[in-house]
Amino acid sequence: MDASQTAPALKYSFRRDQRLFQIAFLGSLLAFGVFQRDFLVDGAFVLVTLATVWLAQTAAILWLGLAWNSLLSATISGLGLCLLCRANSLGWVALAAATSIASKFLIRWKGKHFFNPTNLGIIVLLVSTSSVWVSPAQWGTERLLVFWVLAMGLWVTFVSRRSDVSLVFLGTYVTLLVVRVIWLGQPTAVLFHQLQSGALLVFTFFMISDPRATPDAPTARLGFGVAVAVLAYVLRFHFYSPNALLYALFLLSPLTPILDSLWSTRRFEWGMPLATAPA
């Protein structure tokens, strides 16, 4: 991401960059998917996606004079696409990847992009072609549990400053699911089944938590997390959208600049020490 745009007060440290953990996690989840599950993702898919995001990001780095470490953000966007996006030809994959990265530089408000790039790339193609889709259920259930635990642990340990939005979103969403299951008189197995979703996991920890695409102020961020959860619930259970989570975040992302202008606080930057990183 364009970390160089707002001059950080502290020096960037590659080793402290939380994005490395995210890449490691997403990479292992992808490997799990490719080798263990019928993901419809092969080497070519991954290669085209990553090559496209790197190429697009490099162009932006050279053009806009951004820091090279922003390639890490592009890698995260690319891995997110590999995990969520499915297409019937590699051309669509490349287009989704290019759209994701381009959106960071084309759709901005006061020097900050407010759409999560992966989210935007998928949604734009979902609505514009039937050749792209998201397969939320292709993850299986049992072993996914391990990834849930791992994701929580890593997140809390390494990226806790921004984990609040993930946890608030998840808490609200799960509460709504619980209420619904109780209201319908369904067995608790239904609830667990609904939670054992790889798409929900990736969304919670690697998409809605995107510090660039969420409000900077803690209060605003909490409100944002709740709003996305409520909208996702409504879209899923009243409009029957299989991609409710993605649409909810996409529709509410424009709130980020508005909330930021209401609560002014220091802008998030990658690679800062946790103790001094902006809350």
Place this chain on the structure above:
Amino acid sequence: MRLLLLSLLVSRLSFGFCGFYVAKADASLFNRASQVILVRDGNRTALTMANDFKGELSEFAMVVPVPEVLTREQIHVGDRKLIERVDNFSAPRLVEYFDDDPCNPTDRMRESGRAMMKNKGAGPEKRSGGAHGVTIEARYTVGEYDILILSAKESGGLETWLLDNGYKLPKNASKALGPYIKQNMKFFVARVNLKEQEKTGFTFLRPIQIAFESPKFMLPIRLGMVNADGPQDLLIYTITKKGRVETTNYRTVKLPTGMNVPIYIKEKFADFYRATFDTAHVKENKKVLFLEYAWNMGWCDPCAADPLSRDELRKLGVFWLADADESLAQRRRGIRPRPGNGIGPVDAFLTRLHVRYDGEHFPEDLMFQETGDSENFQGRYVLQHPWTGKSECREAEAYRERLATRRKEEAKTLASLTGWNLADITKAMGDAPNGDTGKKDDTKWYQNIFK
């Protein structure tokens, strides 16, 4: 509005059900299998529920949650042959190839395909039955069926109403009905009108078709589990405009396909396929749906049965194929069909999903989505017949050596697909043709004892 679907078969005496029919073990490949055809584009859905019920017709009854009160025009009684056509067309198949004479290679490859799966079956005896907050929203007689559309305020009331009207329900029926009532769904209740049934001249029940609009692309399988005493098989055929259909709340897994299996499987294909499915089902922890077929409905290669005509597709509810005759005529005039057989690509993509479900592994109804994936897929197993000629040449020797290895591979593949014992398979395969007795086995004596 919600979607609808499947079923609850109730009866006065027993509540044996779950899908639409219960098949006899000796007459069908899979016991207790139901079939539904789901045609969908946008929010429009046409649903055909196959009913191979063969008990006393007076004792048949069925309850299906539906998203809205259906009008008379939304209900139709279809032709049972259509279901068989779709089943045969999409069934997992065996294909045969014949090796060339290694001394005189020619293009002698022959291929034949045939589908061996049939879902025929008979049901055990069923009895059918018949204001607690229950409203009869509509009442129709369609074909041989008397149909009621019920709405209910609470599940206890509906249960009582059904009991009062002669339906025998299992204990936890109320609990299963509850979620559908809370979601404001209506209940489609069908039983046989014997007088009308006599007029049809049929000894069986024809499939019920309903058409409705709902944003929810799903099948309510939970109701069918109420009295289930074991897992049930359900074949779901979807016909959509563009691509493959998959479930959004369970994994959809491709059936193992394309393997070479020993020749003797030709005579045991039903056993083979049942075992293959059983093995795959267990391997996936009983939690997935299997994709058995995905293909444009216009052609097939190899064909297990002729592709459905546009007229047949329309009868199944493929509403977007309105000008079937005219389009067909146009195709015949100008467009060459694709390889294989067929009328050429049509805007109809068939997905065949096979699920074996029970309450424990499938806590939720099945939710679907259409994907943009139009890649062809079929459950297909290959018989490669060895060359049986007597020619002698250096190539023939090499061929025989390869053949021995190939036979071993085929045996191993079969064992791994079906879970059958390798020694039994080898025995059943018999001797290889042309002097290869199959005894040229390089298995070490100790490899078998500690298995």
